[in-house]
Amino acid sequence: MMLGNRVTVFSGTGFIGREVVNALSKAGYEITVCARRPQRYRDFALYAKTKVVELASYDDAEALNRVLQGADIVVNLTADRLNGTEMVALNDLVHVNQKIKAAMEHAGVKRVISLSQIGASLNQESNDYLRQLGEVDALMHGTASAQVTILRTSLLIGEKDDTTQRFVNQLQRMDLLMVANADTVVQPIWVRDFARALVSTIRNESTFGEKIEVAGEERLTLKELGELVAELMQKEAVVFPMCTLNARIMAFLGPFAPIASVSSSQLLMLKADMISDADFSSQFGFVPGSLEWVMSNYAAPHHIRERYNFFRKEAKRNPDELV
Secondary structure, eight states: OOOOSEEEEESOSSHHHHHHHHHHHHTTOEEEEEESOGGGGGGGGGSTTEEEEEOOOTTOHHHHHHHHTTOSEEEEOTTOSOOGGGOOOGGGHHHHHHHHHHHHHHHTOOEEEEEEETTOOTTOSSOHHHHHHHHHHHHHHTOTTOEEEEEEESOEESTTOSSHHHHHHHHHHOSEEEETTTTOEEOOEEHHHHHHHHHHHTTOGGGTTOEEEEOOSOOEEHHHHHHHHHHHTTOOOEEEEOOHHHHHHHHHHGGGOSOOSOOHHHHHHSSSOBOOOOOHHHHHSSOOOOHHHHHHTTTSOHHHHHHHHHHHHHTTOOGGGOO
């Protein structure tokens, strides 16, 4: 398949998008990132061959056609719930993706990579969020004249994420960590490893037409994840489940909440287990960062980070991965 080098990224300015754009840039792609308010993202000029253009509304067919003009590849991250003011409202998610699909078909896009979540399915009757994601997956998968890959992830973690970073913030306040959806089981994966994996699939024909589950190598409950964060921070903390009612109140209060460990996106995304039997290393050809090493970047005290650096040097790991 002859595939060019021009990529249009939708919802690429958030927690996930920044890492994806960085990985695309390092791989030499020419990138167009769409945003309602491009002036807020001037720092994206630091990424080589990257520009941020205005897309005020997905209902503007002319604007959609313009941002897709000449694009060979689309990276669709509209499912990202950590995209701040650029986030697509959940009630609009299916509608927006219908517009994107029509525009991609009109533009003759050849390759589509679309973000989703483990568990997404049209048959999810008890979980409206996962059902809507399943509908989006079906829309993207049916894009005419394009080779489509759906990447269904487990919990994506990293500095400034919406879960482990919140645990860190809470434990910096007090040695008490209340965890919403505490029994939900996840296989966390570093967002940077996810971005690298995404880029590796673009020209990998074995991924064409596939729905691929992307998960880390360690399986644990959210409560256990919180305990691991506390351990890395060297905190003698009490970690226990937060009841649903309290969690909703804390999420509603947002930055004014006395407990910083919960958010509305957590309550939405982490209701169901996010686990997979897929082996990340076999799928993408590299070993993902361990939970302890990834979280040590932003959770562990300085002397602990130095110790991780020592072990990684001894193991002759990539020096770019040093903390």
